[in-house]
Amino acid sequence: MANTRSAKKMVRKIARRTEVNKARRSRVRTYVRKVEEAIASGDKSAAQEALKAAQPELMRAAGKGVMHKNTSSRKVSRLSKRVGAMA
Structure with a gap:
């Protein structure tokens, strides 16, 4: 467990950030x-x-x-490829 004031504050910050990222x-x-x-x-x-709605959300x-920039780019690319391949 965190002992110093700064470590306790970091625990609080990380918890908040985790919620937002989740x-x-x-x-x-x-x-x-x-x-x-x-x-x-x-x-x-x-x-x-x-796809038009998902693309800005991914980026x-x-x-x-x-997520990493390349990961979101890859996801957008694969989704757009699948949408383009539709009949």
């Missing part, structure tokens, strides 16, 4: 899931709209440090 990660997963559901249903226009997560 919420952001959950939000990203929700947007990605919406795109995947639209792809599974076969509705190309809905998939494109969902925002990368900007905030929730």
Whole structure:
């Protein structure tokens, strides 16, 4: 357990940051899931709209440090490739 005042403060800060990051990660997963559901249903226009909403969310997560920049870029790329491949 933290003993010094600064260590106790860091514990509080880390706990707050963890909550925020958890919420952001959950939000990203929700947007990605919406795109995947639209792809599974076969509705190309809905998939494109969902991708358009998910893309800024993924890049925002990368900007905030929730995930690595390359990870979010890879996810956007793979999702857009799947949406583009739809009939």
